[in-house]
Amino acid sequence: MNLRDLRYFVALADTRHFGKAAERSFVSQPTLSAQIKKLENYLGVQLIERQPRKVTLTETGMKILPLARSILQESDEIVSLARNEHDPLSGKLKVALIPTIGPYLLPLVARKLRKQLPQLKVMLYEYQTQPLLDRLRDGEIELGILALPVPHDGLETRDLYEEPFTVAVPNQHPLAKKPNVKLDDLTGENLLLLEDGHCLRDQALDVCSHIDVKENDDYRATSLETLRQMVAAGLGITLLPELATQGPFGSGHGLTVKSFARPVPTRTVGAVWRKSSARSEAIDAVCEVIRTTLKG
Amino acid sequence: MNLRDLRYFVALADTRHFGKAAERSFVSQPTLSAQIKKLENYLGVQLIERQPRKVTLTETGMKILPLARSILQESDEIVSLARNEHDPLSGKLKVALIPTIGPYLLPLVARKLRKQLPQLKVMLYEYQTQPLLDRLRDGEIELGILALPVPHDGLETRDLYEEPFTVAVPNQHPLAKKPNVKLDDLTGENLLLLEDGHCLRDQALDVCSHIDVKENDDYRATSLETLRQMVAAGLGITLLPELATQGPFGSGHGLTVKSFARPVPTRTVGAVWRKSSARSEAIDAVCEVIRTTLKG
């Protein structure tokens, strides 16, 4: 059996005329005749009674007709559903960001995303790097925004922007008065870090790997915001990514943020998605919005 | 699009593995691969995400899946419905009888019909000859039982049984005492007949065409039963078909039924159906039941 056969059958049921039904189906009359006969043959039942100058449905034909109509209607539904989804920049896109990026990046790009990709419903998630990559691989999310590099087996990545690190010190700390801070200036300082699992922790340790700092092992912050408050309370200093120091997140409340002198240590923020993803266009578009926003 | 494609798609959605889906669909893996790709191409949307060692559905694929399932389920329903209807001796059969046959024939055959054709639901209608033929032509009914011959354009007929006519006279009528009645004995009698439209009226007139009878023009009965009562009331005599004089319909109540001497005038009762009818087997079976019942 075949959708086409059902289409012919319904056309014939509607017109009650082989010729007209064929015309309505854009095929020749013998073609429609043959297909109807084949359908009847396949089902082992006569559907149509061919009276001279009159075509009627048999009992069985009348029972089958509504099923056939329903099938055709649903198949049309599939097509139109697909047509609607056809715009690659529409539909849902599940995007996850790591905690040290999400809260600071999103306010900057949200408005532009909504404006430039109005058909795209971006669903937002927050995961640390490793769970994010897991969710990406198991298909839970389509796109991740995080610090590169990441192991990229089956994954594709793209750099979005370079994010400088800054130093956050208590207001009364000696470094707060220096015009700019060199990496060496941190020697001997008490470094506060995020708990395990946050990539920012590893990045900060990496930045400081050549200088002699002491990690304050007694406290590990669960978020940048608690980290910031710990610095303000004078428990030590820390490195913050630049976006986390802008707008409402800047200096103040007992905490001073200093830029590094050149060479400025940075981290690379990028996008990551499955090589096999069906949403590469939407992903490209989202990446482009972030890049151009962060460039300015 | 094609039912087969949907079947492949659902198999793939179930197994999440091209090879297994192909096996379940009894085709080779490349065949299934190609058809899935063709379906995606036709819809203009990717349905399947081919990750290495893992197959997942895209958002669109997940939206389409339930529709595809429903289509396949309904198509199976069509097939099984047809299979059920496949027995030509099952289902409904709409049968009409003329008023001078129906009430007398049905009690004789009903039990046997139910016993020999238990799957066949016989729907009964009563029409006079002309409307019966009309309903037959427009497909309202499948089979008619009436007095032959009838104009048979596009119709097929079959003799079922010969039905002798009898004479019904009031008890005190001279003919009531004669051992048997010859046609000529009716000469000069007052003949009561059914109203126009009943074929029995024409048949009675035909039987009496060579003898000199007076039709009682003042009364025309609307049914055999009123005709019978008019005879019992002494308004005249009439011809009755034999079946209408048997069992509970015999002599009595002031009315005597006499058989004709040879040659006995008869009418032929037969079946009529559309040449093109899809139910010829069921019709044959019903005819056979009537014939064998009436033969004994």
Added chain:
DNA sequence: CCCATTCGATAGCCTATGACTATTGGAGGC
């Protein structure tokens, strides 16, 4: 009463689809 018309079925032919086997190519796992 015969002829023209209507309409579905049949015959004969052609092409595009959907099937197969064999093979390639890319990713992962040991």
Added chain:
DNA sequence: GCCTCCAATAGTCATAGGCTATCGAATGGG
């Protein structure tokens, strides 16, 4: 680094489904 798994590709073939031309039965009109 090799082996394995698994989908995609290449190449070939049968046939389902399309067409045109024509037939034959049944009607309706002149």
